[in-house]
Amino acid sequence: MTNPxxxxxxxxxxxxxxxxxGNPVREQRSLDNGSAIxxxxxxxxxxxxxxxxxSWLDSITSQAVxxxxxxxxxxLLVLDPQGRVEHAAAVVEDGTTLWLIADAADxxxxxxxxxxxxxxxxxEIVVRDDLHVVGVMRNGSAYERVVEAAVREGDAPAVWHDPWTGVTPGGWQYASVAEHPGSDYAWAEAVVADLAPLADLxxxxALAAEALRIAAxxxxxxxxxxxxxxxxxSDWLRTAVHLDKGCYRGQETVAKVHNLGHxxxxxAMLHLDGSDSVLPARGDTVFDxxxxxxxxxxxxxxxxxxxxALAILTRRTPGEAALEVETEGTRVAASQEIIVPADAGRTAEVPRLTRLSRRKAVDPPQ
Structure with missing residues (x-):
């Protein structure tokens, strides 16, 4: 496939x-306002x-499709029997074909x-090496062009609208914020056979797309x-898991952690000290x-x-802790915005039984 x-x-x-x-920061602004792809x-x-x-995909994955x-x-997510994430995919139905868009390595x-x-x-499952994926925000002029260029094998174009703007039916949000930053993340990805009609946009x-994703x-x-x-x-119950659908692999762990555990x-999202002009890489260690x-x-x-940055922290890390990130032999100061709180989960209202030793004695029937 040629990419102009x-x-x-x-x-x-x-x-x-x-x-x-040529200019990642300017590209972010253009992407954010919907004028770039x-x-x-x-x-x-x-x-x-x-x-x-x-119906088949519904029975083996985390989402109701x-x-x-x-x-x-x-x-949707594909989980292992212990509820750990193995695969993830965006899903869009066009009336004839169910399209999955996944990270290339997956x-x-x-x-x-x-x-x-x-x-x-x-x-019938086919990896479509003959097709491209184009990303765009839905709030600008470029979106209509992308929709026009999208593959259409059924009644609708193969354009995925990221559900991250809200909590999907059957989902659950752990983030405790008045306004979730994802509410404005009107992201879409289209399956396109030919990029030439979009070459003038x-x-x-990827640096611009990643910055907007992290901020959301x-x-x-x-x-x-x-x-x-x-x-x-990672608060993925918001959009990728349906808590009320039937059984699937890993569902028991999903339910147990959500209802009974943490x-x-x-x-967490980290705001980093930029005075050293050092940006940490994936896998760099966060210290408390x-x-x-x-x-x-x-x-x-x-x-x-x-x-x-986004970081996976241990649950015991205090939300108010002043953190540091070790990267390239130096420590970078970081303040955190809590996405998933330490007390996330344990949502079930489990009735507590009175202990036997505290029960009032009852005389046996005569």
């Missing part, structure tokens, strides 16, 4: 993914066709797992997921004093907030 944006003056790419087009070569497409595509209608979007493993789980279901790079507290498989991750830790780690408190999962230079 790669040949533009000033474009800097890494392994085929455009990082920026992002060529998402770090994302990949899986198509699922067949009469049972929705059985009744998705043409043009409707959601997202697309082939996800498609392989789905194929193994198909059994006799009428569903302003282009932004939005988790991503390629960054926030490791071998220990459960969806509660997630062992929690996602001399005690390790967690790791950086994502970082960016935001056009309004300056250097910011």
């Amino acid at each position: 944006f790669l040949t533009r003056d000033g474009v800097v790419a890494d392994d085929g993914v455009i990082q920026h087009a 992002v060529s998402r070569d770090d994302r990949a497409v899986i198509s699922i066709t067949g009469e049972e595509r929705r 059985a009744r998705l209608r043409a043009g409707e979007s959601t997202e 697309a082939a493993p996800l498609a392989k797992w789905l194929t193994m789980m198909r059994f006799r279901a009428q569903a 302003p282009v932004a790079g 507290w939005r988790p991503r498989w390629a960054n926030e997921v490791d071998e220990r991750s459960i969806p509660h830790e 997630p062992p780690r929690r996602l 004093g001399e005690r390790e408190a967690g790791q950086i999962t994502s970082s960016a230079l935001h056009h309004e907030f300056g250097p910011i």
Whole structure:
């Protein structure tokens, strides 16, 4: 597939993914106001066709997709038997095809797992190497152009509307804020066969897209997921988990942690001291004093907030703690915004039985 944006003056790419087009901060503003697009070569497409595509996928993943209608979007997770996140995907139904958009490194493993789980279901799973993904905000002029260019195999274009602007049916939000920063994150991703009709639009790079995602507290498989991750830790119950649907692999852990326990780690956004001009990398250690408190999962230079990051912290890390991030041999001061509070979970109202020793004696019947 040819990408006309790669040949533009000033474009800097890494392994085929455009990082920026000369000015990442300006690109953020253009992307944020909906006038620019992002060529998402770090994302990949899986198509699922067949009469049972929705009911089958509903039975094996965290989200309720059985009744998705043409043009409707959601997202899902694939969990292991212990409830840990293995795969994540955006989902949009067009009336004929169920489109999954996943981080590029996860697309082939996800498609392989789905194929193994198909059994006799009428569903055909294909990794679509012939297609592109284009990202855009829905609040500007570029959005209509992207929709026009999107693949349309059914009754609706293959355009995913990120549900992160609110809590989806069956979901749950742990973040305790008057106004969630994701409420303005009107992100969309379109499946496109040819980028040429969009080649005249302003282009932004991955650095700009990541900065806006981090500021919206939005988790991503390629960054926030490791071998220990459960969806509660990054507030992913908001949009990727339906708590009231039927059983699926990992559902018991999801229910237990949500109703009876607390997630062992929690996602926080860090505002970093920018005086040293050092931006931490994924995996850098976060310290509370001399005690390790967690790791950086994502970082960016935001056009309004300056250097910011998402970090997975231990639940015992105090919300008011003055943190530091160790990167490139130096310590960078960081203040935290709590996304998932330490007391998240334990939502069930479990009745407490009176202890036997405190029960009033009752005379036996005569």
